[in-house]
Amino acid sequence: MVSDELLVATHISKSFGEKLVLDRVSLTVRQGETVTIIGASGSGKTTFLRCLNRLETPDAGSIRLGEEVIGGPPATEANLARQRRLFGFVFQRFNLFPHLTALQNVALGPRRVLGLPRAAAEARAARDLDRVQLSEHAHKRPSQLSGGQQQRVAIARALSMEPRIILFDEPTSALDPELVQEVLDTMRALAADGMTMVVVTHEMRFARHVADRVVFMADGRIAEEGTPAALFDTPRDPRLQRFLRHLEPAV
């Protein structure tokens, strides 16, 4: 069904200097779908996500989100900024604003980008902190929070802009092992709520059990994509077979 396609990226290419990092990557994500992207280090996963919300400018290809052509006219900074906030982005290293409390981190966008009055922005921030179960830490600075809590604040910050889709770039890779689960649980809850998400991750259990679809990237291309069962149980691409063999037996 075509009508429920939310994100359509077509033939995205990107080079850094001489190095071709993305080679005509195409991906379609349906409304409410959770897609995970897996692949070896350096295969272009991060670059692809960053091209989607234009933190990186692709050399070629087109991106459509709903009715919007991302990066399309007018090619003004204001239009690009407006389009960017249709995507939430969760970074590997959280990138919270260290001088602001958790609540202020989440309220900053609603207040300064959407122009909500302070009380309304903070009410929205409180709502989104509650959604990631951090209400009781609202007035702490990032430095007073654990890594897992910081990443959940970052997720709340993304939610506060009410994005149509959230992009996660290895959201648990910077965390101590015992803090990974709380973040994955938060993401699982978002997925269950119908949020559309693209998640780059090395957490194969999440990829297998939460994702609707898994995409395997290798050498700047999508080498294989399908349901978790298809990719994990009957991988066809030799690079994917090798990639899966090198993961822990836990998968």
Place this chain on the structure above:
Amino acid sequence: MEFDWSVVRYAAPLLAAGIVMTLKVSVVACVLGLVLGLAAGLASLSSSRVLRFLVRAYVDFIRGTPLLIQIFLVFFALPVVGVRLPEFWAGVAALAINSGAYIAEITRGAVGGVERGQTEAALSIGMTQRGVLWWVLLPQAWRPMIPALTNDLITLTKNSSLLSAISVYELTRAGQAVISTHFAPFEIYLLLALYYYLLITALSFASRRIERALPTW
């Protein structure tokens, strides 16, 4: 040569009055230099190439020429283009223009020193470059700027000594006046050195206290 204590006793209170002028010049020049330097620093971070070029040229000129020449330029050259400033304001302007260039560099460095991920996070919630600078970078940049800024204020206070060359009656000029009537350069310059030293030490002490009182995160 005998050390002449009597001239020291005579000059000490007289020169104390010069300190007041030195402080006045320094404080006014510091405030103006801060305003100018912050504005120039922000301009150097703007997306306008013209602005960036102008700030670059300004900073290069100030760094590439002696302060004494800059003071003479403001004092003697400006009247040629129709701007006539009294000694005090010419001196203050020269010091402010001079320190403004360094403060512009401090500002640019501090803002540029904020981690790249901060800008990306702010862009990802839909901020424009201007919003990123105003709401995310500057609030984080001013804290690490304070030590460099207080250092700059101390340099400015010492540099105010050069204003004696255009007859601003600050500490050094006051000392020279005593020397010209009492012919005791050694005693008087030693006294001047002591006064500057005490002044700078007091400033350093105050700045360290301020730094320690600043919030961290």
